[in-house]
Amino acid sequence: MLQKEPPxxxxxxxxxxxxxxxxxxxxxxxxQNKFPEALKYYQSSLDICKQIDDKDLMTYVYNGLGNLxxxxxxxxxxxxxxxxxxxxxxxxxxxxxxxxxxxxxYEANKALGNKSEALVYHEKFLLLDDSLQxxxxxxxxxxxxFAKIILADSLKKEEEKLQVQIEHEEEIHKKNEQRNIFMxxxxxxxxxxxxxxxxxxxxxxxxIIIQKEKDRSENLLLNILPxxxxxxxxxxxxxxxxxxxxxxxxxQTSKSSQVYLxx
Numbered sequence: 001m002l003q004k005e006p007p008x009x010x011x012x013x014x015x016x017x018x019x020x021x022x023x024x025x026x027x028x029x030x031x032q033n034k035f036p037e038a039l040k041y042y043q044s045s046l047d048i049c050k051q052i053d054d055k056d057l058m059t060y061v062y063n064g065l066g067n068l069x070x071x072x073x074x075x076x077x078x079x080x081x082x083x084x085x086x087x088x089x090x091x092x093x094x095x096x097x098x099x100x101x102x103x104x105x106y107e108a109n110k111a112l113g114n115k116s117e118a119l120v121y122h123e124k125f126l127l128l129d130d131s132l133q134x135x136x137x138x139x140x141x142x143x144x145x146f147a148k149i150i151l152a153d154s155l156k157k158e159e160e161k162l163q164v165q166i167e168h169e170e171e172i173h174k175k176n177e178q179r180n181i182f183m184x185x186x187x188x189x190x191x192x193x194x195x196x197x198x199x200x201x202x203x204x205x206x207x208i209i210i211q212k213e214k215d216r217s218e219n220l221l222l223n224i225l226p227x228x229x230x231x232x233x234x235x236x237x238x239x240x241x242x243x244x245x246x247x248x249x250x251x252q253t254s255k256s257s258q259v260y261l262x263x
Contacts, residue, residue: 012052019048023061030068038068059089059097066104070111078108099128 022045029038042065049058062085069078082104089097106121232238 015048015052016054016057019045019052019054019057019061022048023057023064026061026064026068030064030071033071035068035072039065042068055088055092056094059085059092059094059101062088063097063100063104066101066108070104070107073111075108075111079105079112082108095128095132099125099132102128 022041026038026041026045029035029041042061046058046061046065049055049061062081066078066082066085069075069081082101086098086101086105089095089101102121102125106118106125109115109118109121
């Protein structure tokens with residue numbers, strides 16, 4: 001007997017995609033209360049799920065069928081479909097599908113008057129829903145904690161960036177202050193050097209003027225006094241009295257002539 005070869009991975013993916021698409025179309029028709037169309041696509045999706053043995057997707061189809069039968073008030077078929085969904089989802093451990101199937105079974109049994117069965121599935125639904133809510137809460141808490149860690153890490157990095165920026169700005173400020181100090185110091189030195197240079201020029205010019213006056217005074221003394229007396233005046237600031245037998249005094253009469261008097 002020939003064994004059937006397993007479908008290729010690509011073929012499985014294509015069929016799974018078609019089954020999922022048919023399931024979604026069935027859900028849309030069910031919401032619009034177009035029951036024949038919804039049943040057609042649910043059945044097509046279920047057939048493909050059985051071919052590729054996709055139990056997870058199969059539980060969604062059975063739950064979809066169960067809720068479709070509930071809307072049609074076909075409670076017996078609803079119970080059959082939802083029981084299959086519950087059995088398969090319990091076998092593969094999908095809590096969300098177990099909860100949905102339990103809710104379907106509770107509503108169908110309640111409608112049929114099966115109070116004890118309805119109570120069992122109602123309690124099961126509440127337990128599963130609490131479990132999911134707790135799981136969602138823990139998941140959200142984990143996400144919040146993770147977000148808190150990410151935020152703290154982000155804030156730390158921003159603080160480090162800010163600290164680096166502050167240190168950089170302080171370094172620039174210090175360099176600017178040093179540059180200003182050097183600039184003002186250099187300017188002060190230039191001003192001081194200029195003042196000293198002007199002072200030196202003033203002293204030099206004063207010395208030249210004094211020397212010229214000194215030379216003029218000496219020449220004047222030599223013109224009006226004998227050399228011996230002029231030298232004595234320069235050395236001592238005074239000269240002893242002397243007798244001269246003959247003195248010539250020049251008189252300025254005009255630019256062209258001089259008169260000499262003799263004593």
